[in-house]
Amino acid sequence: MTAELMTSAITLTAVTKSYSTVAPAALQDVNLDILPGTSTAIVGPSGSGKSTILRIIAGLEDANGGRVRLAGRDVTDLLPEQRGISMVFQRPLLFPHLTVLDNVAFADRAAGLGRAQARERAREHLDMVQMSTFASRSPHSLSGGQQQRIAVARALAAKPSVLLLDEPFSALDPGLKDEMHAMIADIRAAVNPTILFVTHDRDEASAMAERIVVLENGQLLQHDTVDHVFHRPASLAVARLLGGKNAFAGVIEEGVHHSGLGPIAVTSELPSGPATLVFRHEAVTVALQQSGNDVDAGAPATGNAGVTVCQTSGASQLSGVVTSIARRGPRCEVVVRVGDAEVHTEATPRQPITVGNNVTVNLPCEALWVVPE
Ligand SMILES: Nc1ncnc2c1ncn2[C@@H]1O[C@H](COP(=O)(O)OP(=O)(O)OP(=O)(O)O)[C@@H](O)[C@H]1O
Numbered sequence: 001m002t003a004e005l006m007t008s009a010i011t012l013t014a015v016t017k018s019y020s021t022v023a024p025a026a027l028q029d030v031n032l033d034i035l036p037g038t039s040t041a042i043v044g045p046s047g048s049g050k051s052t053i054l055r056i057i058a059g060l061e062d063a064n065g066g067r068v069r070l071a072g073r074d075v076t077d078l079l080p081e082q083r084g085i086s087m088v089f090q091r092p093l094l095f096p097h098l099t100v101l102d103n104v105a106f107a108d109r110a111a112g113l114g115r116a117q118a119r120e121r122a123r124e125h126l127d128m129v130q131m132s133t134f135a136s137r138s139p140h141s142l143s144g145g146q147q148q149r150i151a152v153a154r155a156l157a158a159k160p161s162v163l164l165l166d167e168p169f170s171a172l173d174p175g176l177k178d179e180m181h182a183m184i185a186d187i188r189a190a191v192n193p194t195i196l197f198v199t200h201d202r203d204e205a206s207a208m209a210e211r212i213v214v215l216e217n218g219q220l221l222q223h224d225t226v227d228h229v230f231h232r233p234a235s236l237a238v239a240r241l242l243g244g245k246n247a248f249a250g251v252i253e254e255g256v257h258h259s260g261l262g263p264i265a266v267t268s269e270l271p272s273g274p275a276t277l278v279f280r281h282e283a284v285t286v287a288l289q290q291s292g293n294d295v296d297a298g299a300p301a302t303g304n305a306g307v308t309v310c311q312t313s314g315a316s317q318l319s320g321v322v323t324s325i326a327r328r329g330p331r332c333e334v335v336v337r338v339g340d341a342e343v344h345t346e347a348t349p350r351q352p353i354t355v356g357n358n359v360t361v362n363l364p365c366e367a368l369w370v371v372p373e
Helices: 050-058 100-110 115-128 144-157 174-191 202-208 226-231 236-241
Strands: 010-017 027-034 039-043 065-070 085-088 162-166 194-198 211-216 219-225 246-253 256-259 262-265 273-279 285-288 315-328 331-338 341-347 358-364 369-372
Touching (some): 010 050, 027 219, 100 115, 100 144, 115 144, 115 174, 236 246, 262 315, 331 358
Parallel strands (some): 039 211
Antiparallel strands (some): 010 027, 010 065, 246 273, 256 262, 273 369, 331 341
16 A cells, blocks of 8 residues: 555634525534544534535535635635545445546546556555455446445545545445444545544444534534543533433532432532533443342332432432333333433343333443533
8 A cells, every 4th residue: 555644634713604694504603623634523413514514624615704724724715626625425426437446546537647557546545445356347336335435435546635524324234334434444544534524323423533523503512522522511402412311400509419310419519500410321220129139129119319429339329110111222221210300221131120110220420411501
């Protein structure tokens, strides 16, 4: 492999975009700093402005205000082909009349490179996406996943310092998606472009990126590490958009959060006042209460908020009653009524838990997070 390393920081400053004077702005004052060589996912509901951000960075759409910089260079007024960016779309958009090899050689040919040399470089990029044996095939003879590999190889052949991917693998089945994620990891190891991609799939965001940008209604709600957006959301909106199911409105008084769930010790550093307690259901386990054990075995069957102090054991334990169980692949999601509230938890299908059981909910301290009301 002779491909050279290529990577750029991406900086958006106060970028706004309105497609019409009557519709709400597609992007509102978006500021974003993407470090070179990183991979970042953009997530958000449909219509939140995800594709618009990519298109403005690529130069396919003009912003109404703000600046776009790549590696510190202001590219706002440059044409797409002057920016050193490649973009891959949900559909591969290969040239049907060219072979796979010539599809990938296209950028070099257009840049004036001789056919033999362009094809030699194209072979390197086909190799990078493990498609060298398909070089002489026509695009229509390939599967959707194979065509998307060729689209990625063609994008890389333009030697971009930034690779933008707009829901590139959303049409593929889960097994193929995993293979594509492995391919992106190989590409990062080989040429390390800065990657910014749009996805609706939270698992894909965490599989392919180390950071996530969360958008809603054209506004950037949070840009942070994968771990932080899932476990330390900046707002209730972020928690919800990332699939968080446990949120309890209440009030903090002297380091204790009070809600329908009961009193939960948080941290004394948090100011007193209204706040919502959030935690991921994946972090919460549930266990059948055995009579005689030391966990609130006498709780009434209607469910009762356990007193919860979160220090020595590193976890709060709540007593409750199972109200529903739903299978989620290899896991089960178990909903437990605790006091006035419902807590979403996870269990394995082998656990002997049924609806109506008295259970203990184990809430690890590190899973707790508080967001403003
Ligand atoms: N060419 C266009 N003309 C008019 N409005 C547009 C155009 N492109 C996008 N919009 C509007 O701008 C807003 C943001 O669109 P965008 O495609 O960026 O959202 P998105 O988050 O990528 O959505 P999705 O997840 O559905 O692809 C939407 O309200 C959309 O209808």
